[in-house]
Amino acid sequence: MHYFLTNVPERTQKPRDKGFTMAMDKGLSVRQAEDFINVCGEYVDIVKLGWATSYVTPNLNDKLNVYREAGIPFYFGGTLFEAFIVRDQFDDYRKVLDKYEVPFAEVSDGSIELDHDLKCNYISKLAEQVTVLSEVGSKDAEKIIPPYKWIELMQKELDAGAWKVIGEARESGNVGLFRSSGEVRSGLVQEILTKIPFEKIIWEAPQKAQQVYFIKLMGSNVNLGNIAPEEVIPLETIRLGLRGDTFDHFLDQK
Template sequence: MQKFLGDLRLAEIPVPGRRDRTMVLDRLAYGAEETADMLGDFIGTVKIGWGLPLLLDEKVLLRRVGHFRTRGIHVSNGGTLLETAISRGKAMQCLARLREARFDTIELSEGIIDIPERLKRSVAEFAHSNGLRLNVEVGKKNPGAQLSLDETVERISSSADLEPDMIIIEGRETGTGVEIYDGAGNIKWDWVERILEECDSGIVMFEAPMERQQTEMIMRLGPDVALGNVSVTSVGALETQRNGLRGDTFGYSQVMPDLRSGPASKFIYYILSTRGAMDQTRIVRTTGVNRRTVQKSLENLIRAGVVTETRDQHDLRRRIYTCSHGLREQ
């Protein structure tokens, strides 16, 4: 398919290679099918939220699922639907009906109830034996009954034993007061870094319903970060952010090298690339990253040869950090 002004698009835009990194939350609102028609290349999975399928006439549900599937988009249940079935002793019946309805992705969560290990393995075995994708969601939905960071990491580790295609970190549809988000929707970066230290980033997806959360994730973790609970109306905005085609991440994909380091190092490199030389105090103030992490990240970047350290000629105690390669040098 020929894209509008294709010669202006960045050569590294992956179509459809990056599509599996975006999961859209379908709330059964108007516009989801039209978005799939226009921007389906950038949608990996559509999740029909929580228990919404139970409200639909079967023919309507089958038509909706079929619409997404014919466009190469995976379709997942919401974890709450399966939790509801499990709580009523109908887990396997639910799984069988999802398969018959052409859902090709099963989401297993414990957002409301705790599920016995034996039953989790049964769900995983059903998915694997039927050629279905398996996503496991970690986190609780009640803001007043949240897991600790250690508990979250432990559950991520045990979820990996189920051989899922993706481990999803709970964010709900609000992006506030759960897991990696505080009550105002700000990202708790110490949680994110710990999670990524413990788990392969290739199979971790962060639910990030707010556009500002999506932008921050891209700026700190890179354009390929897997994001879920993206609203239907945010698909285009998210993809332009991934490709540096919007103000917040303009030029991002050109300046970000392949750094084998944590998210803080990548974010600091991006800031230096786009805003110019800074001392450590200004980096801390600009990024919001604590001083110790900034110092460690700068050491990593200097060692990688992408940032240089010099002394201020007017104050030899003050060190200035400059990006070796970036937009300012092009």
Template sequence: MDFLHLPERTIKPRTYGLTSIIDLGTPYEELKNILTDYSHLIDVAKIGIGSAYVAPNLKKKIDLYKEFNVKPYCGGTLFEKCYLQKKIPEYLHFLQLHGIEWVEVSSGTLDISIEERLNIISNLLKDFHVIAEVGSKDVNHHMDISEWKQEIELLLNAGCNYVITEGRDSGTSGIYNQNGKINADLISNILENLDYEKIIFEAPTPKHQMYFINEIGPNVNLGNVKLSDVLVLEAQRCGLRCETFFMGEHMLI
């Protein structure tokens, strides 16, 4: 029964309004139960950090995600590990062997220049959909707002499907400071001239998620969402929580 007036949500297959979850070792049978109930709310699944390399039943889980129309990919840490050891060709073979069609290019742990990342991306685009990430996991690494905006723009213009703003699974780096506070000036500047529909904001907690929902609207792309928070996030998007209660009256999207 649909009797409430709620914010209009995009529906799968979505190009924006994405919920991108982080999978840090969800057992297969548990994942199957979750997807049976909530796959209509999940668009993208990141096999977090470098865990895909040591995950049991990885191919089986990848096939399950794809069966439920969720796009799986491996966290950027695994890409960077392979880059450091000069194993990118082997990594790409690993992805193809497991049926993974999306790849993340990042510089969260290593200092990989934007020029080098753009060169890698140009070589990946013929075989993969590419998600790039901007920002460092090192809280002491400072990027000017202009640098954030320039990198995002360059990566989108290079053909990346989406660009992620770094926030870690803890919300303590990148677009956040060490205590988890959002850099509001950075976010407002990013939103000025860039296409928010192509940006995935890492928002690992309901508090972070509600900030972006209120700032941008119910169809903001959010990443690093815990599987246990998927339904809560959708309720927040729909104005069914106190902090987003008036979303239906004040939509920006």
């Protein structure tokens, strides 16, 4: 940091197991990725190439090299996994991970109906190859999953070999963990936390109010995902109590 302030929360250091920021690349150019890492790399723990954007992104490997050289892991969004699965191309998906030396994989079922035992089997198989993130929650705003089911699904996916589980919100933040307005389903979140350790969850929280909610609830070192590149530094100031939304929250902490 450029100067000293007291009563600033202590942030975990990279490589982090908690306090994780997952940034969303929705189609950055190679130059934009370079600029993004130059400014924000210190605060980014992993980059997700959103949904299936890697399928159509020009100069894909050149961009991935930007992340590799910065020491920032990356992965392709869960929707790409689902696109392979619905076409019965799981082995082809595994070959893609090898071809592009992708260190992480996201296993999700937000867009397809997938038997949960089969999903856990995919997690177990992929965990032999890469580090697995699994996503719980539907992209269908009409599909409401009760809290006990979120807990059951998350625990089974962790048991199957997922490193962390992701709470679904989409890039817009208006499904899954959130109401269509973007409001947090706070009862759901707090019930999940009675059973699943907070460091095992990445909460997708693209909207500022959502980020503020999770930081106030769980502290600076909560894992947050689907953060837009231009929001990474603003998020870090929220984590540190240096933006109006959390300005008073950490002042009394020693």
